[in-house]
Amino acid sequence: MDTPTPTNTFDKLPSEKRQRVLEESLQEFAEHGYHQASINRIVGRLGIAKGSVFQYFGSKEGLFKHLFKSALDQIKAPLRAIRDAEEPKDFGARLRLIFSTSAAFARSHALIWRLYRRLIHQEDFPLRGMLLGEVRAEALTFFREVVEAAQKRGEVRLDLDPQAAAFVIESCLDRALAAQDQPLLDADFGLSSSNEALRQARLDALVDILRQGLQTAPTQGDRPHD
Amino acid sequence: MDTPTPTNTFDKLPSEKRQRVLEESLQEFAEHGYHQASINRIVGRLGIAKGSVFQYFGSKEGLFKHLFKSALDQIKAPLRAIRDAEEPKDFGARLRLIFSTSAAFARSHALIWRLYRRLIHQEDFPLRGMLLGEVRAEALTFFREVVEAAQKRGEVRLDLDPQAAAFVIESCLDRALAAQDQPLLDADFGLSSSNEALRQARLDALVDILRQGLQTAPTQGDRPHD
């Protein structure tokens, strides 16, 4: 019931079939969420026997777990590439790059992102703690490190709590990615527009606010008047 | 299909019972989402017959709709009170007040907030468009107005797009409220701590970032060229 079997049947499948199984499952889980996803529909689209899914993964939960981990694997490399990319000179440019690259990536992997958002915001996924724990720790750590690095270079205020900064950045990015996938959340802001230039401008506007803040001048005298 | 009767059955119930029904339903929908919510469980907890729910609301969807609208009604008054409150002198104080009041309110109405978050982030709620449309328009308008007012008073940069500002503020607040309800999302930041002072400090840190931004000094000539 836990691990499908020592000798994992699924892994021995021709990789083409393996891929199709995961793709259709991703489609189903992303579209319907965990409980509402139907193995009937998945095997229907795949044209394979229902029993096979259980042979491969033991249970619906097993399928989901495998699927999610495999999706993470697909994502990790590109995301790490973003992280480890040649750092642009300044923090602002870096942030802009992160936002636009993430947005492009989320567009090209819409289903994975949708599934990820479901996992974040829906409490009744199995293994949610385990799966989410890993991912979020990594994401928040990443943003924190970006901020800390910028602090070391003197580009970001030293009195800033890097954790708080990471929290704000991630909130904003996450919502932006959601909005670009869901017009209802976009609410005419423009992130779900099909006009790429407009989307880019909106992302820049968000980054700009994160960088410069909302206020004209600090209230407490902790930044010099110019 | 068969409207229960012109004069709604549920409205005529003793208010004590009415309240219990709504409470248990809210509990169920907040905990499980729409599809996974079980009317069997609801009536089980209530100790009433399953048929009654259908006499009251006609369908699961009817129950959900009624429930959500009634939740909105409960929320609206306090939120409007926040909005229309004696405005603090400056924008920063106002933002801090909004965050802390919202957080307090979301704590005392955790289930409503949980349900609202599901509605926002889960795509398969019935009536989602309708319900969400109403609410989000109001929320975003509110934040935009707050920003615009501050711009008029010269407290917020005039070159700022109020819509973008509202987007950032709402993303951040929404995620903060989620985090305080769900340790997994908090990831040790402190918003889900039971220590009220700590929570307040964290909220202030977020607001501070929104106000002042991340960077030490605005760099002005760094817009991307490619």
Added chain:
Amino acid sequence: MDTPTPTNTFDKLPSEKRQRVLEESLQEFAEHGYHQASINRIVGRLGIAKGSVFQYFGSKEGLFKHLFKSALDQIKAPLRAIRDAEEPKDFGARLRLIFSTSAAFARSHALIWRLYRRLIHQEDFPLRGMLLGEVRAEALTFFREVVEAAQKRGEVRLDLDPQAAAFVIESCLDRALAAQDQPLLDADFGLSSSNEALRQARLDALVDILRQGLQTAPTQGDRPHD
């Protein structure tokens, strides 16, 4: 459970209300048949309390029984009028008159006729035996008498079994009335047409066949060659 009560509540109602109750019930039973008829819908349309129906009639079955008997009462007078009408000189004219009058009557009382057809052809009506027994006996007797009278006058073959004749006449009339109410049964014959002259012509064609038969000449020599 059997008889609603000695002092029948329903009979004491203002006749206007009584009528409405029966009309709406007729509508419902005619449209949906016995089991599929819904007391919910009936009281919904009537705007009265569901309990009232049970106070008046004790049960769904009681309502149906009362309804059907009352429908019969409404029908009987006009049908008897047809029966006892000034007899036209010859049998053919009489038959034509019966067909056309019945058709006109069935058109103006479509619901009753529909209900009657359901009772005839559907086996799962309560009290079917009792209700149907009465009616059909009367109808067949009527046709038999018409035939016998014509035989006495020498207009109809004496070697004819009046019962068989009545059977044929009734089959044909019944189907014609059904066809005029249901295009699917009419199958382009013309009885469900909105053109009255056409309908009349079709009825006449049927009567003509009943009178004269299908064959050009008797095969067995039992009718004179002319």
Added chain:
Amino acid sequence: MDTPTPTNTFDKLPSEKRQRVLEESLQEFAEHGYHQASINRIVGRLGIAKGSVFQYFGSKEGLFKHLFKSALDQIKAPLRAIRDAEEPKDFGARLRLIFSTSAAFARSHALIWRLYRRLIHQEDFPLRGMLLGEVRAEALTFFREVVEAAQKRGEVRLDLDPQAAAFVIESCLDRALAAQDQPLLDADFGLSSSNEALRQARLDALVDILRQGLQTAPTQGDRPHD
């Protein structure tokens, strides 16, 4: 919605089981009509799980459709045999043969016939239009052709509308078959008697009337004037 699979589950069952399923279902639908038929009862009698029926047919409607079509298939061959049989010399003999063969057939397939009558006379069957359309068109065409053939041979009056003739013949046959299955409709005429000779005599009496008509001699100048 989810077609059980391209290759229909039910068709692959051992034919013995397939047969039992169809028999019990036919029994249920014939006895109770579509809406009142209970899948619970069917599976109860079959001793199989409720889910199986839905695996086989997808829905109650699917079961009914399959059942009806399979019943038609059973019927068609023998009925076509009747139609295409070596034609007896004269029209009267042919009609008698059709009536007696149909009656025999309806006796040995009482349930199918009962179901067919329900479909004809009950308006709330799913797919009624489709199913009925097919069957009735064929039946009426058949009778019309029989009449027309007889007209060509000079055995039937040429002034006769073949459609009207087909209508009368079918009305009469349909009612006769109903009567032999339901004593209530027979009303002591004898078609439901267990005495085969009597039944045959009654059928012959009906055919005789169709052939020769009711009247002693055709009256030719009595068309209605008003």
Added chain:
DNA sequence: TATGAATGAGTCTTCATTCAT
């Protein structure tokens, strides 16, 4: 007497899971 809230058995339907082939 009229009301209509409460009931609960019954409806069709879905689905993850098992297991003999």
Added chain:
DNA sequence: CATGAATGAAGACTCATTCAT
């Protein structure tokens, strides 16, 4: 190892009937 038929618990929903008010 793949298959897909069988399962049965659970789902939403309907409805005639009862009974306290």
